[in-house]
């Protein structure tokens with residue numbers, strides 16, 4: 460079964476695509492958590508961060524380069540942004556196709572609540 464993001468990559472499910480190259484696609488998140496919320500997704504369907512192979516090192520680096528460039532294009536490079544990869548249940552992962560969230564456009568607050576104050 461292709462993942463949801465494979466269907467977006469194939470054009471079978473519509474998305475607002477901001478970047479596409481031979482290794483990754485980047486599109487707007489359908490339920491944005493910030494004024495800028497972009498998903499950077501490898502074309503290769505790696506299920507989770509646990510499944511990243513040594514040979515994917517360059518691909519993972521490329522995802523960050525694309526995120527950097529999109530942050531500049533969106534005008535949030537200087538104000539700041541957050542890059543997130545959720546992994547498995549405790550990480551809150553919903554779609555099991557590796558992706559990098561690029562979030563910004565407002566102060567995002569603490570990353571997660573502290574165990575104790």
Ligand code: 5GP
Nearest residue numbers: 474486487488489490545551552553554555
């Ligand atoms: P995760 O929780 O797996 O890290 O993030 C999955 C993200 O995919 C969520 O932020 C969710 O809003 C987004 N998403 C789920 N379904 C779709 C869809 O059909 N299209 C787009 N563009 N984003 C989606």
